[in-house]
Amino acid sequence: MDNRVSHGSLGPASAFTAFQLQTTNPFTMVPSTPSKPRPAPFTPKRPLSSISSASSISSNATTPSDLSARLARTTPSLLSSTHKKYKAPISSESRPRTFTRPTTLPPVPGTPSRPRTPGTPGRKGAESPSLMPATSEMDVSNVDPEAVLVNHESVEPGDVSGEIDEAWLRTATQDHGKEDKVMVSIRIRPTDGHSAWIPTPSTNSLKLDPTYAKTSAAPAQAFNFDAILTGTPNKPIYSTVARSHVHAAMEGFNAVIFAYGQTASGKTFTLSGDDSEPGIIPRAMRDVFAFIRRTPTREYLLRCSYLEIYNEAIHDLLAPPSSAAKNPVQIQGGNGGEIVLTPLREEVVTSLKGVKEVLRRGEGNRRTACTDWNERSSRSHSVFRMVIESRERGSAAGDEEDEDAHTPSNGRHTPGPGRTTPGPRSHTPGGRSQTPGPRLQSRGGRSVQTSVLSLIDLAGSEKATSDKDRTREGKYINTSLLTLGSVIGTLADNAAKHKTDHVPYRNSKLTRMLQPSLSGNARISVICTINPDPSAVSESMSTLLFAKRIKNVQLNAQKKEVVDTDALIERYRKEIEDLKKRLSEREAEAPVRSRRLSAREQVDESKAMKDLNTRIQQLTKLILTSQTVDEPKGDSESRPASPVKIDFDMSPYQLQQELLNARLQVESQATQILSLEAALDARPPLPASAPESEKDRLIAEQGKTIRELEIVVRGYEENLGEPLRAVREDVEKEWKDKVLEEVRRREEKERWAEELVKQLEKEKKMRVTLEEERRALAAFVSKFDSLGLGLTMPPSPTTSKLRPARPTIGGASAAFAERRAAGISSVSSYDHNDTLPSLAESPLRMDMKGNNIKLMLEQMPEEWSDVSFDVHDENVEVPEKDKEKEKEKMFGVVGLGDATGRKGAQSPVRMVLGDKENRAPGKP
Ligand SMILES: Nc1ncnc2c1ncn2[C@@H]1O[C@H](COP(=O)(O)OP(=O)(O)OP(=O)(O)O)[C@@H](O)[C@H]1O
Incomplete structure (x- = not known):
């Protein structure tokens, strides 16, 4: 062994x-x-x-x-x-x-x-209480x-x-009990x-x-x-x-x-x-x-x-x-x-x-x-x-004092x-x-x-x-x-x-x-x-x-x-008195002595007096502080400081300082009391008389909760924190993508809506233009009527509804320009063979007497430059076959002078004229 x-x-x-x-x-x-x-x-x-x-x-x-x-x-x-x-x-x-x-x-x-081995380990006393x-x-x-x-x-x-x-005592050189480290030994x-x-x-x-090492390598x-x-x-x-x-x-x-x-x-x-x-x-x-x-x-x-x-x-x-x-x-x-x-x-x-x-x-x-x-x-x-x-x-005297109230402390007694x-x-x-x-x-x-x-x-x-x-x-x-x-x-x-x-x-x-x-x-x-x-x-x-x-x-x-405050203060006080006595004696002797002393001795003397004064002040301070030496903070059972009346020479300034310190102490204690009261209030509501087992249970429960919370908090970062963060990032990314997509769609729709608004604006403008044109036309027509030109037009017995004009092939302005180039008179000279195709292309056709044509053209507004008129001269005989053919080519326009009541032309001019005809048939 x-x-x-x-x-x-x-x-x-x-x-x-x-x-x-x-x-x-x-x-x-x-x-x-x-x-x-x-x-x-x-x-x-x-x-x-x-x-x-x-x-x-x-x-x-x-x-x-x-x-x-x-x-x-x-x-x-x-x-x-x-x-x-x-x-x-x-x-x-x-x-x-x-x-x-x-x-x-x-x-x-x-x-x-x-x-x-059966059973729970027993306690001997529990089994035989009489033995204890x-x-x-x-x-x-x-x-x-x-x-x-x-x-x-x-x-x-x-x-x-x-x-x-x-x-061992002879060989040992170090006392581990004095170190500020734990002494650790292996047995x-x-x-x-x-x-x-x-x-x-x-x-x-x-x-x-x-x-016996697990890994032999290390x-x-x-x-x-x-x-x-x-x-x-x-x-x-x-x-x-x-x-x-x-x-x-x-x-x-x-x-x-x-x-x-x-x-x-x-x-x-x-x-x-x-x-x-x-x-x-x-x-x-x-x-x-x-x-x-x-x-x-x-x-x-x-x-x-x-x-x-x-x-x-x-x-x-x-x-x-x-x-x-x-x-x-x-x-x-x-x-x-x-x-x-x-x-x-x-x-x-x-x-x-x-x-x-x-x-x-x-x-x-x-x-x-x-x-x-x-x-x-x-x-x-x-x-x-x-x-x-x-x-x-204690000293003999001290022991005697003690004996008044207590058993002597230097011996043992059998307590009973x-x-x-x-x-x-x-x-x-x-x-x-x-x-x-x-x-x-x-x-x-x-x-x-x-x-x-x-x-x-x-x-x-x-x-x-x-x-x-x-x-x-x-x-x-x-x-x-x-x-x-x-x-x-x-x-x-x-x-x-x-x-x-x-x-x-x-x-x-x-x-x-x-x-x-x-x-x-x-x-x-x-x-x-x-x-x-x-x-x-x-x-x-x-x-x-x-x-x-x-x-x-x-x-x-x-x-x-723990010191005995009262005795300590008493001792300090005695020492102060003693020092003061020595000081006053020295002061009394000083004038006589100083005459005998050398300069150096005088310095020493004054230094000694100063030391005495310092010591008195130190002791005075100790008396104050020692009153609180053994009063640990928060101990409800500690003795109150002795109400010692201190009679000492302290400057008013020193006293003020002491007072200030005392006040600060009182304030800090008051704060402490408040915080303790708050802590007490925060305690779970269990009456003081509650059974111990109940208190135990509560304490155990709270301890358990605290432990669990600690584990949760500790484990959160390690176990859950990272995965949860990853999930959150994924979800955030997904939603970010969705939001971006939505934004893109919305912008697209906005663009489309803007386009639509533009189109509508354009259309509105066009409508306004058309409306203006219509009004101008109406004004023109009414002027036309007021001149009595319309009266020459044969009424259409059947037609009151007018169809809108259809655009001419190649544009009215082209046709009109062509005709202008040919001269106004040529308008009245209707050449069947030449004009028939252009008639079909004209948006406006009206039957009027040749005399009126010139007048009408003069009255025509400038903007109508692209409006063409198909002028039919009644004096010119158009073969019946051609007339029919022409009718078919024309868009709903029939010869105005047609006695069979052909449907009215759909030109606005025609429409207005038709209206006029309808309103006042046979009237001037
Ligand atoms: N240094 C030693 N010299 C001789 N016998 C020893 C020594 N240490 C332990 N033993 C013996 O080993 C046995 C187990 O020791 P001991 O009961 O002290 O262990 P333990 O660590 O206290 O165990 P447990 O934790 O289970 O209580 C005892 O019989 C004891 O007498």
Whole structure:
């Protein structure tokens, strides 16, 4: 078995000294109280019923081997080295994890096949509630914090030995707890078979054996981390990856240590360990007490809570199982500030024994079950938290003051019913109350440091198992681990690219709970465990990629310190008085002294006086600002600033400035109140009295909606955005073509309409012209009539309807011109043979007497130049045959003198004449 451990280049432990502690607190220079009689060790009172089966086992089984033997009798499958395939049912799985590690390693993922394990993993307490104490007298709400403080005198020597690997301390050179990066270590579980990974501890690197690489062409990627850990012993692991973080927590920084990895890769073994190899949690607890023992100047209040996140519900592992099941823990806050878990039980611990008891109870309630890969697989994420509050130990005088109202703080007392009366819900150092109950108060000018140490054993990622319930749990586990991965990814990205992208903390309970730590206000150490088996290469690779990403997350842990404002102000005031006294003394002596002093000494003297003045002004300012030092924004429970009357010499200008600042502060607080009220109004309308389950449901629903919306928004661009854009472009193009076609058609029609209008205009003009011609003709005819020329025309008895003239062949003007050329007289001389064809071509024919012809032509308007007249001379005898022939050729024109009543000519002239004839037949 490979027992190599790389300690990397870790620095020496931050050897903690009283001197260092004193320098970290600028306000307190009070020496510790050296020797008060040491009180009797604290033993929490517990009802008989609180003694669980495990503790009874422990008490009866005096040696580890006895215990193993006894457990082996009850749960042989857990202890035997041949138990791999068949093991105890679920009911036995929630036993405390005090089992002995099998001598042969359990099978790796993918290899085993074992009978299904029935049922949901049970909680021991749920099955036998009598084994769990219904209440604990060390519950923080039942004790006076001042009565349960721990200091170097109260720590048992046996509680501190052997946790530190001295050899490591000598070689380590770097303290990862002080870095602003996450410390990331890889622990490779030992294997009996081939290992797919080649660790190089000297360079803290690790790479895949090329034999197991998917593509042999690419060179195997080497991963570098803060430490590469192998082997079974947990002691060097603690020294390397956890110790500096535990110390940071003791010094006032939040610290988180968690194990991440595939199922059965050794997370629980690393965190909890077993009897022979205690893991990080028990060792950290031992180290906490060792730290206290080495720090005589401070006193501590330690509170523990233990919870698990199972199927996205948080269960209090320290609460009685019946009530824990009914009241799942809710997370409140978390928006940039601390989170509040409620109802969560916190138990005060004053000794290692007390912590062990708490751990034992919590672990007994954890859900574990047999899976295809791990016979005791953690089915939940478990979080063990220790809240560490500390302050400098008070002087004797201070203690006496304290004793008036409180139990002495330098000793321990057994709290019991009626013994202590916890005060009202008190101001919480750091701003928020994590759970109801009193807290350590800053007192006598001594500030209180508060930090939280979180030790987290995550459930392992896994593939679907052969069991339905396990598969369901696995889904929840994988989902929350995926969310953790994406949160880490976003944080790393934000840090690398200086972005502030939204981090989806709220997508799972785990990330929501870790939000304050992951946001940066904690020192974080992650141990990524991998299974070296070749069949687990892809899972190990994904663990390594997670490790790589988390390495990039930027941290900036800050100490949280709450000062006692009143005492501080009092101290400043005293100092001011003192300084003023010294100043006035110097001023009084100044005239005498200055005579004796050299020029240089006088300069020094005036400089010293100036310094004194400056210091007085500084202190005056501090008095003002310190009134708001411990009043965190938005904390409804914080104490109002002390109404201290300050009597100091301040110029009116300075006072005005202070006043202005105060006003600005008030204004900003008023704005804050308004926005908070608005946020409150925007909340869904659920009465405060609504049942918790209803609130849960609502919260879950909203969470789901938010998640869905996020997915939709995220997925829109990737999945729908592009196709939809393409469709829109197609449709737009199609419609554009249609519109263009329509425009073209319309233009065509417009052109056609214009053409039509032109034609109509033309026609209209023609009509007008014709109308004018007609009128002229009519005028001519009437003139003609008035001259009495028409009277000579023989009336047509039958014809009253006139037909329009037909055009002559060759044009009337041609014929007319011809005739003109022949002379007017020739018109009257009708030559039958010559004129007959031209007669047929004439549009106007009228029968008139030869005498009138000349007159008519004279009267004819100029425009009629193309009108021809067929003049028929009655004196000329036309043979009857020719007459008929002529009639046929002529268009409806018959000889006017025809007695048979021939139809009238269709010439307008003829028509008018006809009309005249019709109107007044036989009249003059
Ligand atoms: N470094 C190690 N040395 C010896 N045994 C180990 C080591 N790591 C793990 N094991 C053993 O491997 C088995 C599985 O380990 P463990 O239960 O810690 O895995 P896990 O990662 O917590 O699994 P899950 O996520 O399913 O809870 C245990 O029997 C444990 O004793």
